[in-house]
Amino acid sequence: MIYRMGVALTSLVGLFVSAYLYLYKIGRIGTLACGSGACETVQTSQWSRFAGVEVALIGVVGYAALFAVALAALQPALAERSWPARLLAAMAGLGVLFTAYLTYLELFVIHAICRWCVGSAVIITSVLVFALLELRRLRLVPASGAA
Amino acid sequence: MAAAPVGMNRFYAILGVVAVIGIGVLGYLLSKPATVSVPANVVVQPGDTAGFHGYVKGAETAPVEITEFADYQCPFCQTFATLQMPTIEQRLIQTGRLRWRYRDFPLQQHEYSRIAAHSAACADEQGKFWAQHQRIYEGQAEWAASRNAADIFRGYAKEVGLDLSRYDACMSSGKYWGRIQASYEEGVRAGVSSTPTLLVGGRLYTGRFDSDAISKLVDSLAPRTAAAQ
Numbered sequence: 001m002i003y004r005m006g007v008a009l010t011s012l013v014g015l016f017v018s019a020y021l022y023l024y025k026i027g028r029i030g031t032l033a034c035g036s037g038a039c040e041t042v043q044t045s046q047w048s049r050f051a052g053v054e055v056a057l058i059g060v061v062g063y064a065a066l067f068a069v070a071l072a073a074l075q076p077a078l079a080e081r082s083w084p085a086r087l088l089a090a091m092a093g094l095g096v097l098f099t100a101y102l103t104y105l106e107l108f109v110i111h112a113i114c115r116w117c118v119g120s121a122v123i124i125t126s127v128l129v130f131a132l133l134e135l136r137r138l139r140l141v142p143a144s145g146a147a
Numbered sequence: 148m149a150a151a152p153v154g155m156n157r158f159y160a161i162l163g164v165v166a167v168i169g170i171g172v173l174g175y176l177l178s179k180p181a182t183v184s185v186p187a188n189v190v191v192q193p194g195d196t197a198g199f200h201g202y203v204k205g206a207e208t209a210p211v212e213i214t215e216f217a218d219y220q221c222p223f224c225q226t227f228a229t230l231q232m233p234t235i236e237q238r239l240i241q242t243g244r245l246r247w248r249y250r251d252f253p254l255q256q257h258e259y260s261r262i263a264a265h266s267a268a269c270a271d272e273q274g275k276f277w278a279q280h281q282r283i284y285e286g287q288a289e290w291a292a293s294r295n296a297a298d299i300f301r302g303y304a305k306e307v308g309l310d311l312s313r314y315d316a317c318m319s320s321g322k323y324w325g326r327i328q329a330s331y332e333e334g335v336r337a338g339v340s341s342t343p344t345l346l347v348g349g350r351l352y353t354g355r356f357d358s359d360a361i362s363k364l365v366d367s368l369a370p371r372t373a374a375a376q
Contacts, residue, residue: 005158012162016169023173024295045315074155 001079003137006130007088008070011063014123018059021116025056038112045112047105055102059120062098066091066127085134092128099124191332195325202267202276204236205246210369213245213361214346216252216334219263219283220291221342223355228284234358245365249280251330252342259296264327266300269317270309278307 024032025043032039042048048055069091073084099121106113201214217224239245253260263283270279282303283290290296297318304314317323334344338351345352348368 001154008158009162009165012165012169016165016173019169019173020176023177025298026295041315046311074158 001074003130003134004070004073004079004085004088007092007127007134008067008074010123010126010130011066011070014120014127015060015063015067017116017120017123018056018063021120022054022056022060025054032114032116034115039114039116041112042106042110042114042117045110047102047110058098062091062095063123066095080138082138085131085138089128089131089135092124092131095124096128191325191329196329199326201248201250201330202271202280203246203248204277205240206243207246209240209243209246211245211347211365212248213364214248214250216250216337216339216342216344216346218252218254218257218260218342219267220257220260220287221254222287224343225284225287227343227356228281231356231358231361235361238358238362239365244369245361250334251327252334252339252344253327253331254342259290261324261327262297263290263300265318265321265323266297266304268323268326269314270304270307272317273309273313275307275309279303279309282307 021032021043025048032043043056050058066088069084069088072078073081073088078084102117103121106117205212217228219225235245235247240247251260251264253264267276267280267283270276279300283300286299286303290299293299301311301314301318305311337346339346341353343353343356345356347364352364
């Protein structure tokens, strides 16, 4: 249960980070609190949209979905079922892949690093680690697979 | 079985605290007045003004030149640019009687003026200053009330056909802050204190102008017969 709690908690934090970036993107927050100043470079670049959708909004939806599934997975009826853990791991895995793509863009295309994006990368990686630990607890992956 | 609800209760309490903090922080940020990242205390470097004396339209041979000191967020400048300027351009500039020079004079009380001026300067790099300039004035009501004017200006840049990667690089470089400040300081030295102010033949004209007043001014300085000769 502790790992599912970890997924819920870190997803909630990720949801607020994404919401902050999205509120900036739609013009509801004047500037981003970003020491290096590169956050606005990243957030106003053409790469701040993916397939026509704001990347920050994708983050909001993704973290909200992870949070909802994690909360559902904590309910007694689902607590020992394996499919919620598999679903969480799959969602978090997708999130990490997408984050890796965005980090690549920051480093090699935009040449600017947004600290909030780095924060989100740490959060989604933490979510994946919790999800993998939960899979290991349910013995759905070998012990070495989640190390 | 008894321990689980206690653990869950503690977990939900922690979630609640995180949610309250998150919502509180976002709520606070939403309630704050909008700000934009314009550097403070810009010092003009010699390179900022080298060879640049404003944005010009009209024939070099025009008998009259008017320099306009204006601010993108000033309502009178907006009215002038959108309602009067098209007529002035048609009657006087395109007919070779008038040459128009636009200088930035961003007033301190307008938080987005400098970003607007910088956006137009970046458009100038791609030969589309006047298109972006006009679009910024046309959209004044939209961006002046926004909390992220820079993003709206980027949208205008896309509308007028700018290469957005070059535009983004220009905006993030902040290379024209010094030039905009230099333009402002030149205006102050000339005696400009409000916008729009027109500098014509060494004299400053302030207040509200319409195209007829500008036509009369040009007529008085260069009568049509003289211009025709």
